Amino acid sequence: MCVGPRCTSTEGRAQAVFERMGEMIDARPELAVKRTRTHCMVACKFEGPVLVVYPEGVWYQRVDEAAAARIVDEHLVGGREVADLIFHRLGLGDTCEPEPKP
Template identity: 90%
Template sequence: MCVGPRCTPGEGRAQAVFEHMGALIDARPELAVKRTRTHCMVACKFSGPVLVVYPEGVWYQRVDEAAAARIVEEHLVGGREVVDLIFHRLGEGDTCAPEPKNE
């Protein structure tokens, strides 16, 4: 999860969401989840904080406390992506340009 200053206007807000998500994960001992933070993922364009779930490669945006709770319960516990918060999936979209067609 990005906790850098570029994605959120309130200083420390992203760090607070990161810590909140940690408490939610810690409350579920059955989850085998490694949680880490980064200063900036340079992908949010001010729609952060951004959070990525691997190995699926699902990128979530605008992660606040409520979104973090949904991601933990629906994605990490339930195995269902939180579709309305996704803005990118690894392997889709801007990762590779399509091959030109020979016509």
Template identity: 75%
Template sequence: MRTHTRHVFMCVGPRCTENGERAQAMFELMGEKIDALPELRVKRTRTHCMVACRAQGPVLVVYPEGVWYNRVDEAAVERIVTEHLLGDEEVTDLIFHRLGEGDTCPAEE
């Protein structure tokens, strides 16, 4: 395992996209983008359902920040890699949850 300072977990379905096909494609694209930048010290791991998307996947989480992105498509992968992983700037308009900052769904009253 190569040395890493961040760990990206990405759901590859099968719930978030039809049979997980698009999610798997985004996972592979993320790998290509990371591998193209040898200065990045990022490990990526595919997961099954993280039970957070409500069909708005695929979901991607970056640690140690604990930043959750959903609806990850090609454009989002590009922005997350270049802005967040390489540039150290979270892609705030794509974030739907942060570790330690409330629930993804409001509690029922």
């Protein structure tokens, strides 16, 4: 998830969402999720924060606390993408085809 200063108009909001999402994940001991942050993914055009779920390669935008809760519950736990928050999928519209998996 990006937490840089250009994601939102409110300073520190993205970092707060990142921290809250960590609490949501930690509350689900059945989840084996590694969470990390980056300063900027240069993809949001001010529609951030942006969050990417791998290995699926699903890119979410406008991730606030409510969206983070949906992503945790629906995608990470339930295995269903949150379609109304997705703005990109790996392999669709990329400039290069993904490398084939061995």
